[in-house]
Amino acid sequence: FEIPEKYVMTFFLGGMAEDTKEYIFDLAEKNNESVISLLDVSEEKYFSCDPSEFIYLIKNAQKVYTDSFHASVFSIIFHTNFQVFRRNGSADMFSRIETLMGTFGLEECICESPYQEHIVSNETFERVDEILSEKRDEAIKQARIKKEDINGIAFTRGPGLLGSLLVGTSFAKGLSLALEIPLLDVNHLHGHVLSHFIKEDENTEVPEVP
Numbered sequence: 001f002e003i004p005e006k007y008v009m010t011f012f013l014g015g016m017a018e019d020t021k022e023y024i025f026d027l028a029e030k031n032n033e034s035v036i037s038l039l040d041v042s043e044e045k046y047f048s049c050d051p052s053e054f055i056y057l058i059k060n061a062q063k064v065y066t067d068s069f070h071a072s073v074f075s076i077i078f079h080t081n082f083q084v085f086r087r088n089g090s091a092d093m094f095s096r097i098e099t100l101m102g103t104f105g106l107e108e109c110i111c112e113s114p115y116q117e118h119i120v121s122n123e124t125f126e127r128v129d130e131i132l133s134e135k136r137d138e139a140i141k142q143a144r145i146k147k148e149d150i151n152g153i154a155f156t157r158g159p160g161l162l163g164s165l166l167v168g169t170s171f172a173k174g175l176s177l178a179l180e181i182p183l184l185d186v187n188h189l190h191g192h193v194l195s196h197f198i199k200e201d202e203n204t205e206v207p208e209v210p
Contacts, residue, residue: 004034009061011038011071014087020114024065027117033062051166065111069097073167076104079125083111083118103135104128152181156188 008028010016016024016037028035036046036057049057058064058074064082066072075082084101086094101107105127108118140147155172158165165188176183 003057003060004036006032006062007034007036008063008065009036009038009057010040011064011066011068012085012087013039014067017088017114020065020085023114031062036061051162055166069093069100070162070164070167072097072100072109076100076106076125076128077167077170079120079122081120083109083116085111085114104131147179150175150179150181152184153179154184154186154191156191157185158188160188 008024010021010024025035037043038046038049038054038057041047046057055074058071058080059078061080064071064075064080065085066075066082067085067087072082072084074080084097098110101110105124106120109120111118153172153176155168156165157169172183
């Protein structure tokens with residue numbers, strides 16, 4: 001499908017409140033930007049976009065407005081300005097978004113009203129990258145290994161939540177390329193079952209999974 005040169009993207013799993021929609025569309029018009037509203041059944045060409053198109057739209061948007069954890073994650077990865085709203089009727093789902101924003105110092109991206117506009121600076125995104133690198137190193141340290149000790153990367157390809165799978169796949173591919181080591185895709189459900197049998201003892205009997 002054809003993508004406007006300048007656009008903002010909306011992705012609301014819990015539906016977009018009318019005042020929020022009005023604010024976003026008015027602001028986009030003032031900035032001479034189009035609005036791409038994913039999950040809006042009236043916009044069929046965008047409603048049916050595939051995972052790669054979803055990522056592309058986030059990466060190239062002027063700004064992303066969302067109530068989605070995974071849309072927030074990809075906005076952070078691609079340094080795309082974004083604002084995240086509380087999802088209608090799902091207050092309990094917001095805690096992990098608050099944790100995500102707190103981890104990277106992006107609390108101001110949490111929007112309590114549709115008129116609370118915020119722009120993430122390049123300096124802030126640079127600091128986000130530093131924190132992300134620190135977290136990766138921390139994970140490797142907790143595993144009591146060095147990067148040089150890793151001789152392969154396994155990741156779950158599905159089935160499962162699309163956003164989670166895309167984030168994991170992106171990181172796995174990046175690390176595989178950086179370390180020049182093989183990449184192995186694993187069935188998500190098999191991974192959950194077989195993870196219970198991971199032990200240092202090579203003689204551990206592992207059941208067959210159909």
